[in-house]
Amino acid sequence: MANIQETIAKQFPEVEFAQGETLELNVPDAKWHDVAAALKNDFGFDNLRALIGMDWGEELGIVCYLVNSKTYEMIRVKVVADGRENPFLHSVTDLFTVAGIYEREVFDFFGIKFIGNPDMRHLFLRNDWVGYPFRKDYDTNPTLNPVRLDHEETEDTTVEYVEGADGKIHKEERVIFAPEDFVVNIGPQHPATHGVLRLRTAVDGEEIKKIDLYLGYIHRGIEKLCEGLTYPQTIHFTDRLDYLGALMNSHCLCMCIEKALQVEVPRRAQVIRCIMDELMRLNSHLLAMGTFCMDLGATTMLFYALRERETILDIFEKTTGARMTFNYNVIGGVRQELADDFVSDVKKLLEIMPKAIKEYNQVFTGNVIAKNRMEGVGVLTPEAAVAYNVTGPAGRSAGWNYDVRRAQPYGIYPELEFDVVTCTEGDSMARFKARITEMEQSCRIIAQLIDNIPEGEICAKVPKVIKLPEGHWFQEVETGKGAFGCYIESTGTTSPWRMKFNSPCFCLAGVVDHLCRGQKIADLITIGGTLDYIVPDIDR
Amino acid sequence: MQDLSFITHWIDNLFRVVLGCPDWLTVTLECVLLGVALLLVYAVLALFYIWFERKVCAAFQCRLGPNRVGPFGVLQPFADMFKMLIKELISLNHVDKFLFALAPFLVIVASMMAFAVLPWGNGLQAVDFNIGIFFLLAVSSIGVLGILLAGWSSNNKFTLIGALRSGAQMVSYEISISLSVITMVVLSGTMSVQGIVHAQDHCWFIFSGHIPAIIAFLVYVIAGTAETNRGPFDLPEAESELTAGYHTEYSGMHFGFFYLAEYLNLFIVGGVAALLFFGGWMPLHIPGWDGFNHVMNYIPSVIWFLGKAVVITFVMIWFKWTFPRLRIDQLLSFEWKYLMPISLVNLVLMTLVVVFGLYI
Amino acid sequence: MEVTTKSMPYEDWKDNEYIESLVNELKASGTNVIVGSLDKLINWGRSNSLWPLTFATSCCGIEFIALGAARYDMARFGWEVARSSPRQADFMMVAGTIVHRMAPVVRRLYDQLAEPKYVIACGGCAISGGPFKNSYHVLKGVGEILPVDVYCPGCPPRPEAMIYAIMQLSRKVKVEKFFGGVNRKENQKEFLKNHPISETTN
Numbered sequence A: 001m002a003n004i005q006e007t008i009a010k011q012f013p014e015v016e017f018a019q020g021e022t023l024e025l026n027v028p029d030a031k032w033h034d035v036a037a038a039l040k041n042d043f044g045f046d047n048l049r050a051l052i053g054m055d056w057g058e059e060l061g062i063v064c065y066l067v068n069s070k071t072y073e074m075i076r077v078k079v080v081a082d083g084r085e086n087p088f089l090h091s092v093t094d095l096f097t098v099a100g101i102y103e104r105e106v107f108d109f110f111g112i113k114f115i116g117n118p119d120m121r122h123l124f125l126r127n128d129w130v131g132y133p134f135r136k137d138y139d140t141n142p143t144l145n146p147v148r149l150d151h152e153e154t155e156d157t158t159v160e161y162v163e164g165a166d167g168k169i170h171k172e173e174r175v176i177f178a179p180e181d182f183v184v185n186i187g188p189q190h191p192a193t194h195g196v197l198r199l200r201t202a203v204d205g206e207e208i209k210k211i212d213l214y215l216g217y218i219h220r221g222i223e224k225l226c227e228g229l230t231y232p233q234t235i236h237f238t239d240r241l242d243y244l245g246a247l248m249n250s251h252c253l254c255m256c257i258e259k260a261l262q263v264e265v266p267r268r269a270q271v272i273r274c275i276m277d278e279l280m281r282l283n284s285h286l287l288a289m290g291t292f293c294m295d296l297g298a299t300t301m302l303f304y305a306l307r308e309r310e311t312i313l314d315i316f317e318k319t320t321g322a323r324m325t326f327n328y329n330v331i332g333g334v335r336q337e338l339a340d341d342f343v344s345d346v347k348k349l350l351e352i353m354p355k356a357i358k359e360y361n362q363v364f365t366g367n368v369i370a371k372n373r374m375e376g377v378g379v380l381t382p383e384a385a386v387a388y389n390v391t392g393p394a395g396r397s398a399g400w401n402y403d404v405r406r407a408q409p410y411g412i413y414p415e416l417e418f419d420v421v422t423c424t425e426g427d428s429m430a431r432f433k434a435r436i437t438e439m440e441q442s443c444r445i446i447a448q449l450i451d452n453i454p455e456g457e458i459c460a461k462v463p464k465v466i467k468l469p470e471g472h473w474f475q476e477v478e479t480g481k482g483a484f485g486c487y488i489e490s491t492g493t494t495s496p497w498r499m500k501f502n503s504p505c506f507c508l509a510g511v512v513d514h515l516c517r518g519q520k521i522a523d524l525i526t527i528g529g530t531l532d533y534i535v536p537d538i539d540r
Numbered sequence B: 001m002q003d004l005s006f007i008t009h010w011i012d013n014l015f016r017v018v019l020g021c022p023d024w025l026t027v028t029l030e031c032v033l034l035g036v037a038l039l040l041v042y043a044v045l046a047l048f049y050i051w052f053e054r055k056v057c058a059a060f061q062c063r064l065g066p067n068r069v070g071p072f073g074v075l076q077p078f079a080d081m082f083k084m085l086i087k088e089l090i091s092l093n094h095v096d097k098f099l100f101a102l103a104p105f106l107v108i109v110a111s112m113m114a115f116a117v118l119p120w121g122n123g124l125q126a127v128d129f130n131i132g133i134f135f136l137l138a139v140s141s142i143g144v145l146g147i148l149l150a151g152w153s154s155n156n157k158f159t160l161i162g163a164l165r166s167g168a169q170m171v172s173y174e175i176s177i178s179l180s181v182i183t184m185v186v187l188s189g190t191m192s193v194q195g196i197v198h199a200q201d202h203c204w205f206i207f208s209g210h211i212p213a214i215i216a217f218l219v220y221v222i223a224g225t226a227e228t229n230r231g232p233f234d235l236p237e238a239e240s241e242l243t244a245g246y247h248t249e250y251s252g253m254h255f256g257f258f259y260l261a262e263y264l265n266l267f268i269v270g271g272v273a274a275l276l277f278f279g280g281w282m283p284l285h286i287p288g289w290d291g292f293n294h295v296m297n298y299i300p301s302v303i304w305f306l307g308k309a310v311v312i313t314f315v316m317i318w319f320k321w322t323f324p325r326l327r328i329d330q331l332l333s334f335e336w337k338y339l340m341p342i343s344l345v346n347l348v349l350m351t352l353v354v355v356f357g358l359y360i
Numbered sequence C: 001m002e003v004t005t006k007s008m009p010y011e012d013w014k015d016n017e018y019i020e021s022l023v024n025e026l027k028a029s030g031t032n033v034i035v036g037s038l039d040k041l042i043n044w045g046r047s048n049s050l051w052p053l054t055f056a057t058s059c060c061g062i063e064f065i066a067l068g069a070a071r072y073d074m075a076r077f078g079w080e081v082a083r084s085s086p087r088q089a090d091f092m093m094v095a096g097t098i099v100h101r102m103a104p105v106v107r108r109l110y111d112q113l114a115e116p117k118y119v120i121a122c123g124g125c126a127i128s129g130g131p132f133k134n135s136y137h138v139l140k141g142v143g144e145i146l147p148v149d150v151y152c153p154g155c156p157p158r159p160e161a162m163i164y165a166i167m168q169l170s171r172k173v174k175v176e177k178f179f180g181g182v183n184r185k186e187n188q189k190e191f192l193k194n195h196p197i198s199e200t201t202n
Helices: A002-011 A029-043 A099-110 A222-226 A231-239 A246-261 A267-295 A299-320 A342-365 A368-374 A382-387 A392-397 A428-450 A504-510 A512-516 A521-531 A535-539 B005-018 B023-060 B076-085 B097-116 B132-140 B142-153 B157-188 B193-199 B210-227 B252-277 B290-297 B301-322 B328-355 C016-029 C033-048 C059-068 C103-112 C124-128 C159-174 C185-194
Strands: A016-019 A023-028 A047-055 A060-067 A074-080 A088-090 A113-115 A157-163 A169-175 A182-186 A198-204 A207-214 A471-478 A483-490 A498-502 C091-095 C118-122 C150-152
Touching (some): A002 A023, A029 A074, A029 A088, A047 A483, A047 A498, A099 A113, A113 A157, A246 A267, A246 A471, A267 A342, A267 A521, A267 C059, A299 B023, A368 A428, A392 A504, A504 A535, B023 B252, B097 B142, B097 B252, B132 B157, B157 B210, B157 B252, B210 B301, C016 C159, C033 C159, C059 C091, C091 C103, C091 C159, C118 C159
Parallel strands (some): A023 A074, C118 C150
Antiparallel strands (some): A157 A169, A182 A198, A198 A207, A483 A498
């Protein structure tokens, strides 16, 4: 790390350094692209994990987290834009492909325009939306943005801001779909999009030429809402992001707050959280597998998968009282003591699961039609996985051996024995199989813990009124879909100044176009199903 | 074997002799009667299949299936039909109105005409052409026209893709169906439906026709499943890709026609398979077991026919709820690269079998 | 007249007053014998064959899948024929949050449903905006843009609650009158008049 600081300081004397959780760089906008290039090419920080728009009150800007895909080191970069009226920043889309949609998100919410991003359109909000909602001075007057029942116009062109040789910035028009393209509108209400995702798809016969992604059909503004709530109140939102990773998401937020408060979580709570996380992962993968098979036409598999899922939900329900939105993790530990028959129920589940997995493989995985539909479809290379920031089972099956549980260990995962499931094919079959193997690994983790739940407190003593010190924290966990991150910036009050949920599904949705080009329409369903994105998690 | 033609003779006699109707009136009245009877059976069978499929798939999926409306939910499809009959028929603005309205009728008329020539029982058949099976093939291919028109006239991209898929699929698989039918015609030596049944008097073709008959049967069942647009070949209406395929824009009874025709086509494919390979309404006869054959003869021929058709369609429903869907290119290459060459070779094989008298 | 469904005693229902008021209205308007029995037949068909539109935006949608699965099995009631095309569906279960960008789409889906059509607002978000009601981008209930027939609370509602909601809808359908009079068409027309689509682009 010291090495990076020295070299960068030599190359770019304007860059300021600080040491927080990670090495922190404060880069002026003019040098941002060059610094990013140096970090990527010289130090291997080739994965843009998060690009977070910020409004510090006086000034706007972005905070980036870059990860070295080999050594898993992480650094933070802060870039501030000039002024609030018409802020511009340089784009890093050419270095990190995923920056393309991250920057569109920031443009949508903060109004920062990125020079060199080939597509500066709204991503989440309507074209005719007034104002930038995440700015602190956003006018919430409902008459400005009433509920409109007219349909927004679909645009076939976009703009790019280009910096001329003289430093002047001008707009250039870019074509998304040419008039002769046969564009099929898939979504937002479509059975295969797993929620309200809209994909405008240009097809040539049955072959896909291009996909244009429209988000925001379930954008609920959770991050903005959090800014008006106290820390304990924000936790319930995490259950409603990726509702199939509810416990893992809230685990992430709680850990982030605990890190800021420097609270030690009792060991019993740690173990419970870990078991719950893995049960949740089973739940998530089961549903992902089931709905994917249904999309492929094998409806019966959905019902087989849901049969086991109900058993898991029963276990949750006995302890937490809910089937989907649990509110189980609280700051400092967990909310309730385990149900009396928790241990025996989980053991029963562990007995069922291997048989069930065998059955799934018999019914579906070994089927010749299923093989033909999945093998070689939507091949993701490890380089593309890093560039598009595809984490989780999808990234690992492409050959990028990244699992937050190993890369940035948290909780009691370092003590546990499990394999990070990695394959090299990168096609839909690999993604599908990776999920099944991960279910086996989850069972293995649970089996290690279930007999060794220590006695003790389930929740640490935390102050009645929770105030975080001034500062910023970033915490990641591995959910069923990938690396879920939580970023908190605090000014020392009871509510966050900015809270950002960095969702894995957002990046998964961003890679759909790349994977689908040249494939058939039916493969879009295969690819979407094996990527397994949850739309409310994309939109937040 | 009891000859059920006494019923038709009795009715004919009633009109001509008892009521003293002239010839033209008798024929007209008989046609009307026959039409009504066929329509009734058609509707009841379609509703039965709707119920049957829902129950069977529920059983595969560890569920119960309809059980609230009537005993075992048997009235469920009737409730569905009543609702569908009075549901709004949405008239759309940007469609070809005439073709849009015509398409569902084409589909249902095609399946009804094919339905009419099935051999229901000994002496129970609307018309016994000398080219019955040929007629059946011909009329059942009108259905694809209805589907193409439905998809095209709806002015919707999903329906258009669905219709084109369906066109490609049905036209291709028609070849395999025809070839396997011809294979069996070679064996039976006649195209008349009753003639084919009678040719299996002593032994069903699936047993007597050696290996070529079994191959033809497998090809026929696969191609027949594809012909009815059912899973794993349900691409034209692939829910997860094309919403509801070619009938996305149809509502109310127009949709009801597609829905009924789908299930009836299932029955027709089952019925034709029963006719060609399992002796139609002919009871199970094993040469030499006279006592057994005699007992079998007591079961009415209608039950034999329906039973065989239902068993074959059950297998096809089983396919649907087990296999995932094929992709369009895989579907077509399966037909053109495997099924069609196999059936061509099979046709030659069968000819050899017949020429050398190798069949039983 | 006690309006109930199979194996559910009348006393176990909630909101019996509302159904009774509909029944009284039905009686007050008087019916002719033939039309009356025809109505009964039609209502029997309609109330027993409610096909949902596959429409879900968030968590409630997953519970809706669970409703179709083996444990809850909505097929028992004949509701499992979930149609993806709104033209063929009977009711729309608004399962999940409806946001500003989605609102025109939901409204269009509703307009595309063929009559008779019904709406169930399922879950806190669809009823009132739920936990997100303070957001700049969330509708305070789908009732703002659609005439809702049944509200089903919960976050998300349990599958049992969903079954109850659809059964209530089925009960409401049973006291309709096909030929004018007691049906929700009048309210529906009034509602749609008050909530126009500002300009139609397509």
